[in-house]
Structure formats: C-alpha cells, structure tokens
Amino acid sequence: MSSHKPLVLLVLSFCTCAAYAQTPEDKEELSSVTVESTGDESDLRHSPLPVTVIDAERFHGRNISLNEVLKRVAGVRLREEGGLGSRTTLAIHGLEGKRVKIFINGNPLNSPDGTFGINDIPIQLIQNIEIYKGVVPARFGGDALGGAVNIVLRDFEGSWVDLNYGHGSFDTQRAAAVLTKMFEAQKIEVGIGGFYNHAANDYVMKSPFVDGLKIRRDHDAYSSYAAGLVMTLDDRWFDEIELELVHFESDKEIQGIQSNIQQAKTKTQLQAVAVSLERADFLLDRLDFEYDFAWLAIEAKFIDKAMECFSFDGSARTCPGVGGEISGIPHDSNDEHEDLRHDLNLHYSINRNHGINLHLNTVRSTFSPCDPLASEELGYVIGAFPSDKTNSVIT
Structure with a gap:
C-alpha cells in the first residue's frame, strides 16, 4: 500500500496546447504524469517517533471491533474481562494503566471513572489509529510515559x-x-x-x-x-x-x-x-x-x-x-x-x-x-x- 496520497491533478490543458504547436513529424507520445504529495499519515510513518499507523479504512464494512484491530499490533496487549462492555486493560510494551493514554483526534479520552471505552467506537467511524510506543508527541501533552493511542476519526x-x-x-x-x-x-x-x-x-x-x-x-x-x-x-x-x-x-x-x-x-x-x-x-x-x-x-x-x-x-x-x-x-x-x-x-x-x-x-x-x-x-x-x-x- 502506498504511503502517499495521490493528488488528482489533470494537466490536459498543457498537453492540448503543446499538441497544437507540433507537426506530425514532431509528434511524441507523452507518458502519463502523476503528482504525489505526502499527507499527515505518511509523514507520521516516516517520522523518527516509534509509531505504528493503522489504516482503518481497510476494515470498514467488516464486523470487527477496535480491540480486535489493536490486538494485531506488535508490542500491544489487551486484557479483556469479558465481551463487549467489559473492562479492558491496554498495555504497550508491558506498561499499562495511567502510563498509557488514549486520545481521540488528539484530545484525551481518559475520564475519572473510565466511563467511555474505545471499544464503543465503531470501526466505520475511524480513519486511522496511531500507536506511540514510548515517546509521545508534545502536541498531546499529558504524562503518557508508557505510550499512547490516538484514534483519528473520519472527516x-x-x-x-x-x-x-x-x-x-x-x-x-x-x-x-x-x-x-x-x-x-x-x-x-x-x-x-x-x-x-x-x-x-x-x-x-x-x-x-x-x-x-x-x-x-x-x-x-x-x-x-x-x-x-x-x-x-x-x-x-x-x-x-x-x-x-x-x-x-x-x-x-x-x-x-x-x-x-x-x-x-x-x-x-x-x-x-x-x-x-x-x-x-x-x-x-x-x-x-x-x-x-x-x-x-x-x-x-x-x-x-x-x-x-x-x-x-x-x-x-x-x-x-x-x-x-x-x-x-x-x-x-x-x-x-x-x-x-x-x-x-x-x-x-x-x-x-x-x-x-x-x-x-x-x-x-x-x-x-x-x-x-x-x-x-x-x-x-x-x-x-x-x-x-x-x-x-x-x-
């Protein structure tokens, strides 16, 4: 999967003008031109931070929970006490509890009583999942010493x-x-x-x-x-x-x-x-x-x-x-x-x-x-x- 987001830039006007200026003998077939630009997700993957980015779009339309997606990531461990709605403990490289923070669009999710679990969020509403294993970006703030999970919702x-x-x-x-x-x-x-x-x-x-x-x-x-x-x-x-x-x-x-x-x-x-x-x-x-x-x-x-x-x-x-x-x-x-x-x-x-x-x-x-x-x-x-x-x- 490409880490770039292709920009749909059509340069037909340029090609048409060039064609009018050519004689039959000078005609030359031009190959297609694709202009690509790196997006936030690609920049994050290539950053020096120890981060794993999951593209949630490939799970859209499937009956799968966010917990099941996170279980597939190396270094991430989830301990569930039961089915949907049961208490879940998230650990990154062995660190858990208050050492690991959860964010939605960069905003901290952790509430005083753990009211709202990430497994409640349908995978269809998620664009990608960022898992930071250790160092957390300064823009998140907080005291996530063991790592963090940032859920980016679809726009x-x-x-x-x-x-x-x-x-x-x-x-x-x-x-x-x-x-x-x-x-x-x-x-x-x-x-x-x-x-x-x-x-x-x-x-x-x-x-x-x-x-x-x-x-x-x-x-x-x-x-x-x-x-x-x-x-x-x-x-x-x-x-x-x-x-x-x-x-x-x-x-x-x-x-x-x-x-x-x-x-x-x-x-x-x-x-x-x-x-x-x-x-x-x-x-x-x-x-x-x-x-x-x-x-x-x-x-x-x-x-x-x-x-x-x-x-x-x-x-x-x-x-x-x-x-x-x-x-x-x-x-x-x-x-x-x-x-x-x-x-x-x-x-x-x-x-x-x-x-x-x-x-x-x-x-x-x-x-x-x-x-x-x-x-x-x-x-x-x-x-x-x-x-x-x-x-x-x-x-």
Whole structure:
C-alpha cells in the first residue's frame, strides 16, 4: 500500500496546447504524469517517533471491533474481562494503566471513572489509529510515559450519508449512522450522527464444583448509545471553528464470579459540549494555533438493591448483611463528575525538519458522591469524599 496520497491533478490543458504547436513529424507520445504529495499519515510513518499507523479504512464494512484491530499490533496487549462492555486493560510494551493514554483526534479520552471505552467506537467511524510506543508527541501533552493511542476519526467532508449495521456472536449488535450537509455559499457544514452497541454476553459452562451441572452465565448484558451534533464554519478569522454537542448513555449488568448475581448493574450518562479553533499563520507566519475546550458532565450510577440472592443452581436465599448481592450493603448511588478541559497548542515551523512546540493542557474536575440508600441502612454517610481539583501540564 502506498504511503502517499495521490493528488488528482489533470494537466490536459498543457498537453492540448503543446499538441497544437507540433507537426506530425514532431509528434511524441507523452507518458502519463502523476503528482504525489505526502499527507499527515505518511509523514507520521516516516517520522523518527516509534509509531505504528493503522489504516482503518481497510476494515470498514467488516464486523470487527477496535480491540480486535489493536490486538494485531506488535508490542500491544489487551486484557479483556469479558465481551463487549467489559473492562479492558491496554498495555504497550508491558506498561499499562495511567502510563498509557488514549486520545481521540488528539484530545484525551481518559475520564475519572473510565466511563467511555474505545471499544464503543465503531470501526466505520475511524480513519486511522496511531500507536506511540514510548515517546509521545508534545502536541498531546499529558504524562503518557508508557505510550499512547490516538484514534483519528473520519472527516466526512461535504454532503454524506453513511449507515452501518453488524451482528455477531453472543447477540452482539453494532450500528452507526452519519449524515452531513455542506452549505457551500455560507461555508458551513452541519452533521448529525451516532452509534448503538448491544451484547447479551450469555454462554453455558460446566460447573467446576458439581459434576453434570451446567450453568448459564448470564446477567452480563451491555448496551450503549451516543448521539452527536456538529457544526463547522470555515474561512472566518479562524480557518476552522467547530462546535460539537454529544450525549452518551450505557447500561451494564454485573456478572458474578463467586455468586450468581442477577440484579446489580451500573448506568452512565454523559453530556458534552466541545469547541475547537484552528488557524495557520496565527499572528506570525508559520505559527499554527489550535485550541480545544470541552465541558463534560457525567452521572455514574451503581444499583444493587436486591434482598434475595441466588446460587448457580437457581435456588434462592436471603442476601447476607442488610441487602445487596455484592457486598451485603444495598446501593443506589449517583456519583456526579464534571470536567472543564482547556487544550492549547502553538507550533512554529523553523523549517521542514525543525520546529518549536508549546502545549498547555488544563483540566478542572469536580466529584460529588451520593448514595442515600447505603447511608440510610448503615446510619452514617457512606461513599467517597467530594473533590475539586485542577491539573495543568505544560510541554
């Protein structure tokens, strides 16, 4: 596969004029002319950074998840606790957790509770995947000492309709839709889109403790959906102004390991507003300006109110403690997170091979826990402490 993006440049006018000036004896057949220019993806592959770039376009139209694509990359390891919606740990060259950061279009994905997993994103909405093994570009900022994964979403330019649906094992269903409309005269582009994921994650296994007993491992269903609206304005004082509104929800049942959990689950809601500004030659020639602002409000709910628990053979019994299937304490929590994120990047190009980059990333996070049911049962306030903190990273 060529690492260049061919530019469709037709030079027929030049050829026609030349032909009129020739005599039959002087005619000479010209070979075709192709002009090629390297794009961002090719430049990244040829950069000195230890980076692997995956062209996601070759996976479009296939029922494959982002996790499955990442598993094919040397040096990358994913540890999944179950099917779609289960916790996944990403490791690059053995380093994982907070040492590895995940970005979408250069914006950090990591949230306080890990609400939104990369496997939720349909592969059809991804242009390419950049995997940095060690050194991370300064424009990303942050403290990704072990590496990073940057997911570059497709840019649906002009008027576009894209619909996808896939069905797989364990009743896994994935759907995505994008609709964009370009208003050429006003240089405004408006788009709406979203995706839906669902997996039952049920299967039958033999009991390791009781001979002949077959256990149906259920209560591990996962559902999520997202909807978004985006408006892009081109060629104003800024080269590009983008406004985006996003709503995301997920519902995840909790599957037991030592006990047959049948009712406990988690729910999540997320609302986000994002503004992006870009301008080349900002105040000075060769000085590029990029600024991103995002407001996120997250509600994370943990529901475990059962008073009756079950064994794997289906028999019922009273839950231990004062209720709840997991800890002996009933829960109906509603923890609220709120983030304000500012991301500024200034890049001055000295020449093709050298430049100076300044990156400032600031995040203010507030956290308000609330679990009235557990507090009432125990007679005192239970849960984590409220917090209000601000983090800034300059690189």
